[in-house]
Amino acid sequence: MSEIVTFTIDGRRISAEAGQTILAAAQACGIYIPRLCHKDGLTPVGGCRVCTVRVNGRPASACTQPVAAGIVVDNDTEELRSWRRQIVEMLFVEGNHFCMFCEKSGNCELQALAYRFGITAPRYPYLWPKRDVDASHPDIILDRNRCIMCGRCERTSRDLDGKSVFGFVERGIHKTLAVNADARLADTDLDLTDQAVNACPVGAILKKRTAYRTPVGQRQFDREPIGTSVETRAKLTIDGGEPR
């Protein structure tokens, strides 16, 4: 049996298995730490920084930082909430995100986090980048307007599907999601049944002809705002022992 270590998040004492990430340990105890680039089952990379916490005062990404005995983790502080809000706002202005008619609306993690953080409009100017739509594949559409460069598709395709369909090219503001072919998604070996097709947290990779099938009010985050499943489902092991 693995070693159990004890530490605190926002002053609450948490028990976790040594080697667990802070994000996973918190989640097991019913504490939701927001994240975009990480998905359960994928190797974490700490890319988006939405899960940033302070560990003994130093910023760290909760999805990659392992727990250690006695560490003091700050998660739900005004400073960290503000940082996370700003990251999400920057993601909104960096792409072309039109929630009002996006078919991912209601099932989109970026939108759901914006709602969770109370973002009504980003404070930064929109960049309105020119991005391409690749609709060449008969069953899957790649809309780069909505890509937040989280890399979930890349890791899922490589690690779970064993295909490496997706990857990134260029740097900085010019960084673009590319496909493993000369130009088009249709020329890759991406298949409708690949897990990578379902890996996108936003509306960049979508199955064709499935849009708007779920009525408003019954979509994923209509029924359960992001994070609440973690917060209500899990048993807490905190002082007092009462579920949150």
Next chain:
Amino acid sequence: MVTHSNTRRIEISPVTRVEGHGKVTIHLDEANRVTEARLHIVEFRGFERFIQGRPYWEMPVAVQRLCGICPVSHHLCAAKAIDHIVGGAKLTPTAEKMRRLMHYGQMFQSHCLHFFHLASPDLLFGFDSDPATRNVIGIIGANRDLAYQAIMMRKYGQEIIKATAGKKIHGTGAIPGGINKNLSVAERDALLVDIEQMKKWSRDAVELARQYSVTNIELVKTFASYESNYLSIIRRDGAMDLYDGGLRAIDAGGSTIFDHVPNAEYLDFIREGVRNWSYMKFPFIRSLGEERGWYRVGPLARMNTCDFIDTPEAEAARKDFKALTNGRPNHMTMAFHWARMIEVLHSIEMIERLLHDPDLQGTDLVVSGERAREGVGIIEAPRGTLFHHYRVGDDDLVTMCNLIVSTTSNNEGMNRSVRRVAEDCISGQPTITEGMLNRIEIAIRAYDPCLSCATHALGKMPLIAEIMGPDGNVIDRKVREP
């Protein structure tokens, strides 16, 4: 601003702030006679262009965003066009009836909003009444029951939209080849609770509009009126059908120009003209040419084109309406209001009929068939015939979009009405009064164009009218505060 040496120009700008700014210009000669009067739509929206390259299934949800007033009409019209793309034009009974229910809910709430909130202050208080109270707040003060009824009727229509589209504004109910939900028994029963009240209020509204028309018949006969052609879709048996049917056009005498034209062939019968002073196009009937082929759409047009209405109370009201002109086409612009309320009554009768139809609880929601590259949808929106036309590539992205919006079809009609009012009320007058400006607006407002929404009671923008001297200097200026 350039003025001709011996003319003056009155400008009303903005007329509105909704889905396109509008302004009115009236040119006067040295004897203050009107030489020209125009309604300009000065904002460009560009939807037809920027939805190119988007996947076709986005159209019903994306294109409805061009309007915040009648999005349901665009939502359904786009869906009808896209149905052809997916080979699903023959909907299941549940899907078609859910869409119809949504559409009648939209018709009901939109017409009520226009009549009670926007138009009724003119009708109840008079064209020259104090603008400080000639608005919906004035209605609340003067007739609390009517104001309450207006709000509750609008709410009822919005609840129907929510139950069918998922949201009161900009929902997602209609999807290519069908609908994404049925009507639960709980939703149905909740809507049935108030149906009798809504029917009663609808009858009252018809009576209010009828009374206005017959009491003020001399005004109604002439104000902003013009003979014109009329266009709508029509059911195979000649009944008014707001959701589906072939195109019918009649001339000013009531003779048929064309009938039961399949939607996909609309371009063989309708063309759009362009003029250099307005971003809004000027559609016309191709066989008659641009000069004579302009036509009007909307409630008045539908009363003129249909042979009958397929609900008993609205049909009785229609006969009453037709009796005013001995069965001939009614060209009275102010009769739009009466016709609109007859459609409110028809809509609530259809809503009741549909709510009692068990097909709405069906679970067969979507069909698909052979993929096509082109689709045309035509629907009767509250403001008139609405066309959506898309071409789609093999990669499912839209390559072409053509929209003829109801208000666009009424462009020439509104311009003629503005000209008529200017000639009747302003021509030869040395100064302009607030009442004159209001008459111009009343003429435009009768059509319930999308740009009417903010012109009046709810508007926050003042109307500005200026008389320009020959040298372009302002020699008289009136500002009407909202």
